[in-house]
Amino acid sequence: MTRETILRKGWCPGARRPMQAKDGLLVRLRMSGGVVPAATMRGLAQAGRAHGNGLFDLSARGNLQMRGVRGESLPLLIETLDGLGLLDENAAAEAVRNVLVSPFAGLDGRDGVSNAGKALEAALAANKDLHALPGKFGFLIDAGSGLSLGLVPSDVRFDWTGGKQSFAIGIGGHANEAIFLGLCGADDIPNIASRLARAFLQLGSQMAEPPRRMRGLIESCGAGAIAGLAGLRPGPPRKSGAIEEPCPVGLLRFNERYCFGVGAAFGRLDANMLDAAAWAAEIFGTGEIRLTPWRALIVPFVHAEKADAIRAYFAAHRFIVDRGDARLAIAACGGASACERGTTDTRSDALALMFFARSLCMTGVALHVSGCAKICARQAATPFTLIAHAGRYDLVVDGAAIDAGINDAKRLDLAAVREILETMARNARRRSELERQ
Numbered sequence: 001m002t003r004e005t006i007l008r009k010g011w012c013p014g015a016r017r018p019m020q021a022k023d024g025l026l027v028r029l030r031m032s033g034g035v036v037p038a039a040t041m042r043g044l045a046q047a048g049r050a051h052g053n054g055l056f057d058l059s060a061r062g063n064l065q066m067r068g069v070r071g072e073s074l075p076l077l078i079e080t081l082d083g084l085g086l087l088d089e090n091a092a093a094e095a096v097r098n099v100l101v102s103p104f105a106g107l108d109g110r111d112g113v114s115n116a117g118k119a120l121e122a123a124l125a126a127n128k129d130l131h132a133l134p135g136k137f138g139f140l141i142d143a144g145s146g147l148s149l150g151l152v153p154s155d156v157r158f159d160w161t162g163g164k165q166s167f168a169i170g171i172g173g174h175a176n177e178a179i180f181l182g183l184c185g186a187d188d189i190p191n192i193a194s195r196l197a198r199a200f201l202q203l204g205s206q207m208a209e210p211p212r213r214m215r216g217l218i219e220s221c222g223a224g225a226i227a228g229l230a231g232l233r234p235g236p237p238r239k240s241g242a243i244e245e246p247c248p249v250g251l252l253r254f255n256e257r258y259c260f261g262v263g264a265a266f267g268r269l270d271a272n273m274l275d276a277a278a279w280a281a282e283i284f285g286t287g288e289i290r291l292t293p294w295r296a297l298i299v300p301f302v303h304a305e306k307a308d309a310i311r312a313y314f315a316a317h318r319f320i321v322d323r324g325d326a327r328l329a330i331a332a333c334g335g336a337s338a339c340e341r342g343t344t345d346t347r348s349d350a351l352a353l354m355f356f357a358r359s360l361c362m363t364g365v366a367l368h369v370s371g372c373a374k375i376c377a378r379q380a381a382t383p384f385t386l387i388a389h390a391g392r393y394d395l396v397v398d399g400a401a402i403d404a405g406i407n408d409a410k411r412l413d414l415a416a417v418r419e420i421l422e423t424m425a426r427n428a429r430r431r432s433e434l435e436r437q
């Protein structure tokens, strides 16, 4: 492994091209369809112990990242990953295979979405012209089968609408902000996604500074130009209602059957937790685990009457099993302890604020504590975001900065943030009491 094959920080790492982080090399594994057989999970746990520091992250795109890999261990790790069937032909094919599908896809017996996801991955890997897509450029297919991906932003997206032409084609954002480009069937998804990706590359190549995301290109040249090149047409905005971020924790009912979801605080897992998940999938489920973009794992098809035993088992292995757990209200990157750009212990500050965050917003992630303005841990909209600068913060409420942090003196320390959140929570409580009277 040469210096050139190890990515600079800020790029999108993979297995063939890991990224240097503070605790060693970071190896990101794009698990096709988010489906992980128990044996694969166990193999990864073993590989993490043998070649890394035994820690893993669940990413906001439903990927699994192995941490602390030693440079000299990399060739052996690559061999192991190849044996597990997790290796792409080359680094470029791996990097472009950035497709997120619903965690429940295929569990209802409809294979359309799983097959479309696999076909799109294959098209992205096989067509070398598409390898020029920026590392973070992503595709999403929402199967409409519970646990909506509606709030997960994506450059190109296909959201289930029902009917024959069942998917709404969208570009640039989450389901309610993406520009709607008409409807298509599941079989059309790989072709349309590839056409939109080519339009993105072609229009971007004519610019002095090509945008790295679809939203940037829409702002520069308009959705009409992108749609036209892809043989599509922007339609009127879709009328869909407010979307709530799903909570994939606990017993989840799905088509008269049940799955069990467990969370991981900040998405952090260790090798023992991976082994525990593999065991649970074999004993309680069908031997398979699904990864989600909400930093949670799902064991499909468990028996509802075993829910207490499953909950107790996962709790004993340090998973989040209670939907009311305040750790589900927060997201934070590794900050100073894991990233060279980090200057602040984001995770301990997030833990100090989680109860205030939860009392302000009862569902989904309420507070994102980011180690810097790159906001790696979460792209989705969040009610409160803190952006760290050497132990002080800019606070952003619903996407608007309330303290722009023009200089360090204006930035907030942890106590000041806590006071603001506490006051807001108190005021919200008072308002709801008054409304009830």
Ligand code: SF4
Binding pocket: 333, 334, 335, 336, 339, 340, 341, 342, 343, 370, 371, 372, 373, 374, 375, 376, 377
């Ligand atoms: S947001 Fe966090 S993980 Fe991303 S670059 Fe900044 S400090 Fe590093």
